[in-house]
Amino acid sequence: MDFDMPAEDDPRRLAVREWLEANPDPTNADLHEAGYIVPHWPEPYGLNADPMHQLIIDDELKRGGVVRTSSSTNAIGVGWAAPTIYLAGSDWQKERFLPKIFSGDEIWCQLFSEPDAGSDLANLGTRAVRDGDEYIINGSKIWTSGGHHSQYGILIARTDPDVPKHKGISYFIVPMDLPGIELQPIVDMTTAHSFNQTFFDNVRLPAKYLVGNEGDGWRLAKVTLANERVSLSSAGSLWGVGPSADQLLDLVRQNGGLDDPIARQRFAQLHIEAEVLRLSRLRTLSARLQGKTPGVEASIQKVIGDEQGQVVMELAKSLAGADGMIAGSGPSGDLPSGSTGGPTEVNFTRETSHYPDVEPIWHYGYLFAPALTLGGGTFAVQRNIIAEQVLGLPRDINVEQGLTWSESRRTRS
Numbered sequence: 001m002d003f004d005m006p007a008e009d010d011p012r013r014l015a016v017r018e019w020l021e022a023n024p025d026p027t028n029a030d031l032h033e034a035g036y037i038v039p040h041w042p043e044p045y046g047l048n049a050d051p052m053h054q055l056i057i058d059d060e061l062k063r064g065g066v067v068r069t070s071s072s073t074n075a076i077g078v079g080w081a082a083p084t085i086y087l088a089g090s091d092w093q094k095e096r097f098l099p100k101i102f103s104g105d106e107i108w109c110q111l112f113s114e115p116d117a118g119s120d121l122a123n124l125g126t127r128a129v130r131d132g133d134e135y136i137i138n139g140s141k142i143w144t145s146g147g148h149h150s151q152y153g154i155l156i157a158r159t160d161p162d163v164p165k166h167k168g169i170s171y172f173i174v175p176m177d178l179p180g181i182e183l184q185p186i187v188d189m190t191t192a193h194s195f196n197q198t199f200f201d202n203v204r205l206p207a208k209y210l211v212g213n214e215g216d217g218w219r220l221a222k223v224t225l226a227n228e229r230v231s232l233s234s235a236g237s238l239w240g241v242g243p244s245a246d247q248l249l250d251l252v253r254q255n256g257g258l259d260d261p262i263a264r265q266r267f268a269q270l271h272i273e274a275e276v277l278r279l280s281r282l283r284t285l286s287a288r289l290q291g292k293t294p295g296v297e298a299s300i301q302k303v304i305g306d307e308q309g310q311v312v313m314e315l316a317k318s319l320a321g322a323d324g325m326i327a328g329s330g331p332s333g334d335l336p337s338g339s340t341g342g343p344t345e346v347n348f349t350r351e352t353s354h355y356p357d358v359e360p361i362w363h364y365g366y367l368f369a370p371a372l373t374l375g376g377g378t379f380a381v382q383r384n385i386i387a388e389q390v391l392g393l394p395r396d397i398n399v400e401q402g403l404t405w406s407e408s409r410r411t412r413s
Contacts (some may be wrong), residue, residue: 005055012053016060026066028104036061037078037102041086047096051282077101077108080224081154088212088220093173097152109150111141111174111198112221119381121156122165122218123408126200128157128172130207135159135172137180137203143375145185145313147196150176158218158405163204165405168251169217173209190367192368225328225377225402236311238365240374245274245312252319270311278306296389299382306372308378313369 013295016036023030031037032045039057040050043309049057057272082101092296106187117124147153153174160168174181186195194353201304212220214253237244243251249271258264280301387393 012056013060016057020064025266032102057104074104074107076110084220085222087223102282106151107149109144109147111144111153111155115142119378124158128158128159128170133207135201135205137205139200141198144196144198145194147198150235152176156221159214161406162404167215168217168405170214171211171217171220173211174205174391178203226347236284245270245308248316271307296385298383303382311371313365317366
């Protein structure tokens with residue numbers, strides 16, 4: 001891939017600038033109509049943009065101070081649900097859901113993990129039993145991010161307990177206002193209510209909400225998870241939002257924080273890791289825009305990105321010295337233009353819409369950072385994937401091999 005960006009007078013740049021002049025304060029619907037939410041998608045959703053064209057669009061929108069909020073506040077819808085629906089959904093599902101996902105009119109959540117099936121997701125026990133033209137769903141899901149703000153969720157549930165655990169799973173779209181769905185808030189140590197536990201009590205879901213074929217849910221879940229890991233490893237240090245490593249480095253340079261040789265070495269290492277991650281993202285972007293599904297590189301990126309996010313937040317807090325123990329503390333200075341805070345300079349200790357109202361960005365980020373290596377597949381799960389699929393190391397012995405899901409549950413009890 002050519003990493004040199006086109007010249008300032010490139011026609012593709014001029015086209016975006018002309019559009020921004022006509023739409024100086026675009027809504028999500030405006031961006032979707034122009035094809036700028038997912039420019040690499042085919043029409044009518046995108047522009048069939050090649051890798052360089054998409055980078056140009058992102059660059060020009062950032063310069064114009066435009067934040068594609070449906071890609072941030074509705075990341076699960078845009079980045080995870082939409083690609084899976086486009087891959088395997090019915091014509092009705094595509095026509096009904098994709099436009100409102102991209103316009104930001106409908107927010108989505110994910111209903112995958114369970115209290116007894118986290119790292120071993122394929123062992124999930126939530127049941128979906130066919131009853132005529134409906135499925136009856138019973139069980140519970142945990143760590144439902146933004147479920148209390150969502151109109152729809154993507155759900156994997158067990159439709160056949162009498163086959164091996166990976167075979168009997170199906171993939172569904174779930175309206176979150178159906179009778180029998182109850183959400184209980186989970187408040188984490190940042191004091192934020194970001195997560196929920198979701199309970200299903202005889203929830204009746206019309207069969208038209210099944211995505212793909214019954215029993216094909218594990219394959220589709222892997223598509224979703226690959227896109228999730230790519231999304232979670234994007235530029236911002238907190239799963240795609242918040243300040244990036246480059247923005248912290250810019251802040252340190254502006255304030256003369258590189259005089260100490262030990263600190264300079266730590267920031268040099270941070271810069272190296274950030275550059276490796278940036279190039280890896282571009283490689284993944286190129287593959288995705290060629291129609292390829294994210295593969296094991298998504299796990300590699302997530303391992304690097306999560307650990308780097310923790311380093312960014314630890315370094316930022318350390319710059320505050322003893323004051324770092326005080327809630328709301330962080331490095332002084334301004335967030336460079338083009339950050340998630342928007343085009344205007346935003347003080348790092350000021351609240352932004354991406355974070356809880358009571359906690360400024362650095363303190364919140366420092367407290368949240370331990371979760372980076374757990375959510376979206378733990379650091380151990382990602383390393384197992386890399387070990388087996390990249391390094392070719394042997395898999396652990398599977399003592400449940402050949403057993404149906406029901407049989408494996410009986411052996412555990």
